[in-house]
Amino acid sequence: MSVTTGLIGVDWGTSNLRAMRIAEGGRVLDSRSDPRGAGGLASDQFHNVLQDVAGDWLSEGLPVLISGMAGARGRWREMAYLPCPAGVADLAGAVASPDDAPLVRLVPGVAALESERLQDVMRGEETQVFGLDLQDDAVVVGPGTHSKWIRTAQGRITDFRTFMTGELFAAIRKGTILGADMGDPGVDDDAFASGVERALHDPAVTANLFSVRVEGLAGRLSSTSAADYLSGLLIGAEVAAQIDARGRPILLIGAEPLCRRYAAALAQADFHAVGIADGAAATALGLWRIHEAVSR
Amino acid sequence: MSVTTGLIGVDWGTSNLRAMRIAEGGRVLDSRSDPRGAGGLASDQFHNVLQDVAGDWLSEGLPVLISGMAGARGRWREMAYLPCPAGVADLAGAVASPDDAPLVRLVPGVAALESERLQDVMRGEETQVFGLDLQDDAVVVGPGTHSKWIRTAQGRITDFRTFMTGELFAAIRKGTILGADMGDPGVDDDAFASGVERALHDPAVTANLFSVRVEGLAGRLSSTSAADYLSGLLIGAEVAAQIDARGRPILLIGAEPLCRRYAAALAQADFHAVGIADGAAATALGLWRIHEAVSR
Numbered sequence: 347m348s349v350t351t352g353l354i355g356v357d358w359g360t361s362n363l364r365a366m367r368i369a370e371g372g373r374v375l376d377s378r379s380d381p382r383g384a385g386g387l388a389s390d391q392f393h394n395v396l397q398d399v400a401g402d403w404l405s406e407g408l409p410v411l412i413s414g415m416a417g418a419r420g421r422w423r424e425m426a427y428l429p430c431p432a433g434v435a436d437l438a439g440a441v442a443s444p445d446d447a448p449l450v451r452l453v454p455g456v457a458a459l460e461s462e463r464l465q466d467v468m469r470g471e472e473t474q475v476f477g478l479d480l481q482d483d484a485v486v487v488g489p490g491t492h493s494k495w496i497r498t499a500q501g502r503i504t505d506f507r508t509f510m511t512g513e514l515f516a517a518i519r520k521g522t523i524l525g526a527d528m529g530d531p532g533v534d535d536d537a538f539a540s541g542v543e544r545a546l547h548d549p550a551v552t553a554n555l556f557s558v559r560v561e562g563l564a565g566r567l568s569s570t571s572a573a574d575y576l577s578g579l580l581i582g583a584e585v586a587a588q589i590d591a592r593g594r595p596i597l598l599i600g601a602e603p604l605c606r607r608y609a610a611a612l613a614q615a616d617f618h619a620v621g622i623a624d625g626a627a628a629t630a631l632g633l634w635r636i637h638e639a640v641s642r
Numbered sequence: 643m644s645v646t647t648g649l650i651g652v653d654w655g656t657s658n659l660r661a662m663r664i665a666e667g668g669r670v671l672d673s674r675s676d677p678r679g680a681g682g683l684a685s686d687q688f689h690n691v692l693q694d695v696a697g698d699w700l701s702e703g704l705p706v707l708i709s710g711m712a713g714a715r716g717r718w719r720e721m722a723y724l725p726c727p728a729g730v731a732d733l734a735g736a737v738a739s740p741d742d743a744p745l746v747r748l749v750p751g752v753a754a755l756e757s758e759r760l761q762d763v764m765r766g767e768e769t770q771v772f773g774l775d776l777q778d779d780a781v782v783v784g785p786g787t788h789s790k791w792i793r794t795a796q797g798r799i800t801d802f803r804t805f806m807t808g809e810l811f812a813a814i815r816k817g818t819i820l821g822a823d824m825g826d827p828g829v830d831d832d833a834f835a836s837g838v839e840r841a842l843h844d845p846a847v848t849a850n851l852f853s854v855r856v857e858g859l860a861g862r863l864s865s866t867s868a869a870d871y872l873s874g875l876l877i878g879a880e881v882a883a884q885i886d887a888r889g890r891p892i893l894l895i896g897a898e899p900l901c902r903r904y905a906a907a908l909a910q911a912d913f914h915a916v917g918i919a920d921g922a923a924a925t926a927l928g929l930w931r932i933h934e935a936v937s938r
Contacts (some may be wrong), residue, residue, distance in 0.1 A: 419859075464860040466852065492852065508852040510818065517817030522809045550883035551847040552876060556762065556788065556804040563715075564760040580848060587846035 351375060354400060354408050355633035357470060358392075358416040360385040364626070365400040372477070372634030374627065384415035384422070392422040393447050404449075411441070411633045411640075413453040414470035427457035427467050433502035434476050438639030453636060458506050466508050468494060470629075474599060475503060477632030478623055481595040485588075488625075489581075489604045491516075495588050509584045515577060524558045524576065527569040532603060535610070537571035541578020542585070542611045551583050581611045595619040599628060647671060650696060650704050651929035653766060654712040656681035660922070661696040668773070668930030670923060680711035680718070688718040689743050700745070707737070707929045707936075709749040710766035723753035723763050729798035730772050734935030749932060754802050762804050764790060766925075770895060771799060773928030774919055777891040781884075784921075785877075785900045787812075791884050805880045811873060820854045820872065823865040828899060831906070833867035837874020838881070838907045847879050877907045891915040895924060 352370035356363055361383035367376040380399045387395065397404065404410065417425030423444040428436050441451040453473055458466040471494050475486050486496040491512040497505045519525040531538070544554055558576055561567035567575055585608075596617055598605040605622045612620050648666035652659055657679035663672040676695045683691065693700065700706065713721030719740040724732055737747040749769055754762040767790050771782050782792040787808040793801045815821040827834070840850055854872055857863035863871055881904075892913055894901040901918045908916050 464856060466856055467859060507846075507849050509846070509848040510820075510851045511848050513818045514814070514848055514851065517813045518810070521813030521817045522806065524806075549845040550803075550805070550879070552805040552807050552810055552879055553803050553883055555806045555810065560760060560762055563763060583846070583848055587849055 349373075349375060351403075351406070351408060353634055353637050354403050354410045355630055355637075356396070356400075356410065356412040356414075356416070357473070357629045357633075358384050358412055358414040359470065360415050363395075363399070363414075364629075365396070365403070366626075366630050366633075367403055368630050368634050370634075372631035374630045377626070384418060387421065389420070389422055389444075390446070392416055392444065393450075396447075396450070407449070409637065410447075410450040411453065411637050412450060413473035413629065413633060413636075417452040417455060418469060423452055425452050425454040425469075427455040427464075427469075429457050429459050430506070431499070431502040431504045432456045432472065434635050434639050436502075437472065437476070438636050438642075441636070441640055451640065453633075456503055456506075466506055468496075468506060468508070471496060471506075472503060473632040473636065474625060474628045475632065476501075476635050477628035477630065478597060478599070480597070481619075484595045484597055485591045486597050486599060487608060489598065489600045489608045493584055495584075495591065497591070507588070509587070511580045511584050515580050518555065518576065519573070522555075524555065524572070528572045528576070529570050531573040531577040531607075534571035534574040537567060537574040538578040538607065538610065539614060541575040541580075542582035542614050543578075545579050545582025546586050546615055549583070549586060551579070554579050554583070577607065578611070581608060582615075585611050585615045585617075589615065592617050595621070597621050597623050599623045599625045645669075645671060647699075647702070647704060649930055649933050650699050650706040651926055651933075652692070652696075652706065652708040652710075652712070653769070653925045653929075654680050654708050654710040655766065656711050659691075659695070659710075660925075661692070661699070662922075662926050662929075663699055664926050664930050666930075668927035670926045673922065680714060683717065685716070685718055685740075686742070688712055688740070689746075692743075692746070703745070705933060706743075706746040707749065707933050708746060709769035709925065709929060709932075713748040713751060714765060719748055721748050721750040721765075723751040723760075725753050725755050726802070727795070727798040727800045728752045728768065730931050730935050732798075733768065733772070734932050734938075737932070737936055747936065749929075752799055752802075762802055764792075764802060764804070767792060767802075768799060769928040769932065770921060770924045771928065772797075772931050773924035773926065774893060774895070776893070777915075780891045780893055781887045782893045782895060783904060785894065785896045785904045789880055791880075791887065793887070803884070805883070807876045807880050811876050814851065814872065815869070818851075820851065820868070824868045824872070825866050827869040827873040827903075830867035830870040833863060833870040834874040834903065834906065835910060837871040837876075838878035838910050839874075841875050841878025842882050842911055845879070845882060847875070850875050850879070873903065874907070877904060878911075881907050881911045881913075885911065888913050891917070893917050893919050895919045895921045
């Protein structure tokens, strides 16, 4: 018995996209990537790109659901940010189609507010969160360029915070004296741990950065290990700022090597119950669940 | 009556140098700048550069005292870092001459230790500090690429900390999405104050950085004002990390516009007794005082 495709799902990021044929129930049957991210596209280019990438799938007349940056301002169609707390039903109730593609629906973003003031925003991560099987009060952590710590309760997103950890790491390596002679991270776990340790004990990020230089001068840090130490400082600062999540179940989602580094930092800060989830599968299942809620 | 030159002083930074004819007593009689900073010179080039810049002064056979990066590793002659607490007499007791210039003396650096481990270093700022007329327990703050907060007691440096504020500001503008469309700082005092406010209330620098983007999305921050807000976030983080210096007399030393921004941030954090000092005069007087102590 062949499996029926139920949905064409697209995770449209800033710098690339992934289109998927998703089975009824949410499993990925087939998947294609393309470098034409939403960041480089004007409103009237999205439909053509989608046809290019998945025209053969679209010809079957299946519904299409898209999460991520296609709904950002100035892109395919601007979608609002729904305020927290937000769940699958809230997102499903707010999907909308671009004028030039009635079969396509876009998932809105989610906003964190404080006293009704906008404090933080996400587009795409919310869909991934809803594809996870969350324990009660779980915190979903998506490490990367803009790391997100997403608090949940009873299956809804209640609050979240974005850290520019990955982008700052790259900018420091490229644009400061610390980057001179610095190698790639991933070679010295002890140096990473020592950066995390420092960040956990001292919240002053801009002062801790100078310690990369001092540790080198003191002969305690080689240029080979400096990237790991710097990575530990920045990831440690992120963990320190979220230390009140300790005790809650943590689910890491993203690139495996980076998730492993975060898991090590979390263990160092006495977080327990840390798991790593499959991001692609979560996105597909999240899109399917939103789609189901739309159709209901 | 003509004033007698007592000393040729040089403040030799990483990216430029300033040579001064200094009167007995420490006043600057004449001063020349040159872009040949220590960062780009090999050990055997310093003497020639000094001859180029101030050969006519040197021919008088006057003593020469140099502070700053000429004493860094791999430069004219490597000078040790003296441990805190360090005063004029300590520095004077450790000056030394390069092999190729017996009339020249270099001022050592100063190190902050914690449990005998090297924690921070400076070269040049110590000389400036000793050219100030310090109130008891004063904290000297030198804003810039690598800002320094220097604690003093009874005229000696007791501890200090370096913040990579200026360099990080530049790297973020150049290397992250926040820098796109960002203008120069110095145009919107309210945006600066709002960045300081946020940093004072929340120590999470990497999360606060993302607020530059969110404030823009929310329509609360224009691209014209974004640089001031970012500057406020980073300077505010520095002030927040030194909040225990509140109540002590603060002396800012460095470029006037930057000192004024720091003074505003300090006032916002309820620091009192904040003054701004003339950096060039302080360096000259500091060199003179160390020279006097050497000769004594």
